[in-house]
Amino acid sequence: xxxxxxxxxxxxxxxxxxxxxxxxxxxxxxxxxxxxxxxxxxxxxxxxxxxxxxxxxxxxxxxxxxxxxxxxxxxxxxxxxxxxxxxxxxxxxxxxxxxxxxxxxxxxxxxxxxxxxxxxxxxxxxxxxxxxxxxxxxxxxxxxxxxxxxxxxxxxxxxxxxxxxxxxxxxxxxxxxxxxxxxxxxxxxxxxxxxxxxxxxxxxxxxxxxxxxxxxxxxxxxxxxxxxxxxxxxxxxxxxxxxxxxxxxxxxxxxxxxxxxxxxxxxxxxxxxxxxxxxxxxxxxxxxxxxxxxxxxxxxxxxxxxxxxxxxxxxxxxxxxxxxxxxxxxxxxxxxxxxxxxxxxxxxxxxxxxxxxxxxxxxxxxxxxxxxxxx
Amino acid sequence: xxxxxxxxxxxxxxxxxxxxxxxxxxxxxxxxxxxxxxxxxxxxxxxxxxxxxxxxxxxxxxxxxxxxxxxxxxxxxxxxxxxxxxxxxxxxxxxxxxxxxxxxxxxxxxxxxxxxxxxxxxxxxxxxxxxxxxxxxxxxxxxxxxxxxxxxxxxxxxxxxxxxxxxxxxxxxxxxxxxxxxxxxxxxxxxxxxxxxxxxxxxxxxxxxxxxxxxxxxxxxxxxxxxxxxxxxxxxxxxxxxxxxxxxxxxxxxxxxxxxxxxxxxxxxxxxxxxxxxxxxxxxxxxxxxxxxxxxxxxxxxxxxxxxxxxxxxxxxxxxxxxxxxxxxxxxxxxxxxxxxxxxxxxxxxxxxxxxxxxxxxxxxxxxxxxxxxx
Ligand SMILES: [Zn+2]
Ligand SMILES: [Zn+2]
Numbered sequence: 001x002x003x004x005x006x007x008x009x010x011x012x013x014x015x016x017x018x019x020x021x022x023x024x025x026x027x028x029x030x031x032x033x034x035x036x037x038x039x040x041x042x043x044x045x046x047x048x049x050x051x052x053x054x055x056x057x058x059x060x061x062x063x064x065x066x067x068x069x070x071x072x073x074x075x076x077x078x079x080x081x082x083x084x085x086x087x088x089x090x091x092x093x094x095x096x097x098x099x100x101x102x103x104x105x106x107x108x109x110x111x112x113x114x115x116x117x118x119x120x121x122x123x124x125x126x127x128x129x130x131x132x133x134x135x136x137x138x139x140x141x142x143x144x145x146x147x148x149x150x151x152x153x154x155x156x157x158x159x160x161x162x163x164x165x166x167x168x169x170x171x172x173x174x175x176x177x178x179x180x181x182x183x184x185x186x187x188x189x190x191x192x193x194x195x196x197x198x199x200x201x202x203x204x205x206x207x208x209x210x211x212x213x214x215x216x217x218x219x220x221x222x223x224x225x226x227x228x229x230x231x232x233x234x235x236x237x238x239x240x241x242x243x244x245x246x247x248x249x250x251x252x253x254x255x256x257x258x259x260x261x262x263x264x265x266x267x268x269x270x271x272x273x274x275x276x277x278x279x280x281x282x283x284x285x286x287x288x289x290x291x292x293x294x295x296x297x298x299x300x301x302x303x304x305x306x307x308x309x310x311x312x313x314x315x316x317x318x319x320x321x322x323x324x325x326x327x328x329x330x331x332x333x334x335x336x337x338x339x340x341x342x343x344x345x346x347x348x349x350x351x352x353x354x355x356x357x358x359x360x361x362x363x364x365x366x367x368x369x370x371x372x373x374x375x
Numbered sequence: 376x377x378x379x380x381x382x383x384x385x386x387x388x389x390x391x392x393x394x395x396x397x398x399x400x401x402x403x404x405x406x407x408x409x410x411x412x413x414x415x416x417x418x419x420x421x422x423x424x425x426x427x428x429x430x431x432x433x434x435x436x437x438x439x440x441x442x443x444x445x446x447x448x449x450x451x452x453x454x455x456x457x458x459x460x461x462x463x464x465x466x467x468x469x470x471x472x473x474x475x476x477x478x479x480x481x482x483x484x485x486x487x488x489x490x491x492x493x494x495x496x497x498x499x500x501x502x503x504x505x506x507x508x509x510x511x512x513x514x515x516x517x518x519x520x521x522x523x524x525x526x527x528x529x530x531x532x533x534x535x536x537x538x539x540x541x542x543x544x545x546x547x548x549x550x551x552x553x554x555x556x557x558x559x560x561x562x563x564x565x566x567x568x569x570x571x572x573x574x575x576x577x578x579x580x581x582x583x584x585x586x587x588x589x590x591x592x593x594x595x596x597x598x599x600x601x602x603x604x605x606x607x608x609x610x611x612x613x614x615x616x617x618x619x620x621x622x623x624x625x626x627x628x629x630x631x632x633x634x635x636x637x638x639x640x641x642x643x644x645x646x647x648x649x650x651x652x653x654x655x656x657x658x659x660x661x662x663x664x665x666x667x668x669x670x671x672x673x674x675x676x677x678x679x680x681x682x683x684x685x686x687x688x689x690x691x692x693x694x695x696x697x698x699x700x701x702x703x704x705x706x707x708x709x710x711x712x713x714x715x716x717x718x719x720x721x722x723x724x725x726x727x728x729x730x731x732x733x734x735x736x737x738x739x740x741x742x743x744x745x746x747x748x749x750x
Contacts, residue, residue, distance in 0.1 A: 040702045042702075043701045082690070295447060322442065326704060330705070
């Protein structure tokens with residue numbers, strides 16, 4: 001069986017390109033992972049997600065443990081077959097979403113108890129239970145159970161939370177055990193404090209993981225503060241392992257993160273925005289509900305090869321959005337996922353060719369032009 | 376340019392199979408037309424609709440004239456390009472939906488005035504305006520503007536309504552003019568009264584149309600009464616032209632109609648049911664929201680080759696329906712459209728082979744078995 005491994009092919013400044021090998025297929029990095037919250041990337045079929053160029057999806061432990069439950073997915077043969085996606089799946093630990101979605105949360109050294117936001121039932125997640133759930137789901141890349149404080153938070157709170165997360169990381173590693181072909185990633189915490197980030201990185205490396213996430217960002221701190229951390233945090237983590245930035249982001253967040261040495265990202269933005277009529281294009285965001293598109297026969301982006309752009313006008317996309325038709329979310333989500341993957345491919349090629357700076361300058365220059373002028 | 380024409384290939388009892396030739400492609404009959412109300416067959420991409428075997432779609436004049444308007448669709452190049460469907464489209468006249476959806480309707484000899492159910496704006500449809508709208512949409516098969524009384528109604532009301540519709544049919548024909556490659560269908564009325572149906576058929580044949588619809592059915596009269604009319608009404612219409620039964624129906628309605636000499640049908644049922652968790656299968660209706668499916672690893676229908684059945688378990692379809700995920704409507708609609716087209720192909724083959732009765736017996740026997748037993 002293929003072991004989990006990471007080959008770094010090229011670097012360009014801090015930016016890196018490589019391949020993560022897994023028994024379920026390779027993941028080209030830098031990689032963007034679409035989010036399949038409830039065992040579906042909303043409004044898309046998995047073959048469409050694959051067609052956009054995605055090598056890996058993210059599944060949400062919190063959502064899946066509540067419905068349909070990890071035990072049921074296990075009985076049915078695992079998450080891959082359940083959702084008809086045979087390539088790699090990364091699952092989060094459940095910790096972040098418990099903190100943002102569940103009711104009556106109670107945090108102790110042991111773990112977190114909470115009430116389901118769906119039916120009010122009581123649940124507990126500990127590092128051991130998180131590892132069990134992710135094993136039942138059949139996840140290829142498993143995340144340590146951690147606690148992520150919302151920012152801003154005072155330094156003492158961030159330090160004590162980070163140290164709890166490091167103790168949980170050690171328990172996660174013990175509970176994960178030896179599972180050839182599956183990977184366990186540690187999650188660096190420490191807020192915006194370089195020394196706490198360094199302490200966290202050292203603690204994780206001492207435990208030893210297959211990859212490392214930069215956690216605790218994209219939680220309201222803003223792009224400047226996030227980039228501030230990314231200016232040093234990736235270099236605190238081992239260069240020979242994948243580095244994952246959780247929950248990021250907008251296209252310019254993604255480009256800035258890759259520039260600073262990040263290899264993997266995930267975000268609901270392409271699908272969530274698609275359902276609310278927002279399209280990401282090379283020239284910025286297009287709000288398809290805007291009346292200026294009602295008579296516009298041009299595609300969203302004339303250079304895009306996705307089905308929404310090759311088959312439909314802005315006028316059509318405007319019409320079906322206003323009419324509340326499902327095809328609106330289906331087409332815009334497809335376009336957005338396609339665009340995000342196009343950015344990733346562009347960066348991979350640019351890093352391999354040693355021209356990342358030129359690619360990035362073009363990326364920003366095209367966005368600065370803004371959307372095409374109305375007819 | 377290909378003219379509009381109809382070749383009858385074979386008959387078996389009253390059942391017929393043939394081909395309607397149009398400049399935009401052939402339509403194999405008996406044909407089921409999925410409904411694309413607002414320029415989309417809900418929850419599906421047009422290439423998926425085509426993949427199920429559909430040769431032709433139906434568009435709703437009433438919906439499209441209100442939003443995005445026929446004039447806008449015309450400016451954008453017509454309905455085919457607008458909705459990315461280059462094969463034939465049949466449009467209804469708007470009459471039936473004005474009567475069922477619009478507010479403050481007022482019917483005169485001239486036509487119908489009404490208020491939009493979307494924004495309350497005032498509109499008028501006359502036979503002449505209906506022909507204009509359907510021409511602006513670029514419809515391949517245009518329907519006469521008619522009035523369809525709800526059943527039950529007394530004989531005098533049905534007779535006077537039918538005669539008004541026949542006067543409107545003549546005005547529709549005049550307004551349609553000479554449009555090579557496009558067809559105009561007349562619509563027989565007369566409720567459940569054989570002599571009024573006969574009078575209507577004669578009036579239509581005197582005017583002369585490219586095809587004839589049996590109208591005024593599937594409006595609440597029940598299957599037995601509908602089949603009662605279909606036992607004689609198709610034979611009142613010319614044998615060398617297509618016969619279209621509007622708004623039908625459930626699988627057994629469709630089979631009974633084809634058995635009685637109907638060549639074309641349309642219905643929202645496959646897509647509407649798909650969005651509410653109902654799947655049509657060879658063995659009857661499956662309500663996927665039922666808890667019995669929660670742990671069932673089997674497909675909806677093991678013999679179905681659609682993406683929903685080849686890629687997913689009942690447990691998955693149950694889960695995504697309960698979670699309110701769009702993929703639920705997407706997959707169930709695809710399956711339902713596939714199943715309806717499979718019925719049509721089965722009937723076409725059976726009629727051509729002179730074994731329609733055996734096919735029909737098998738159709739009913741398989742349905743009578745009911746759904747597979749729970750595990
Ligand atoms: Zn596109
Ligand atoms: Zn199927």
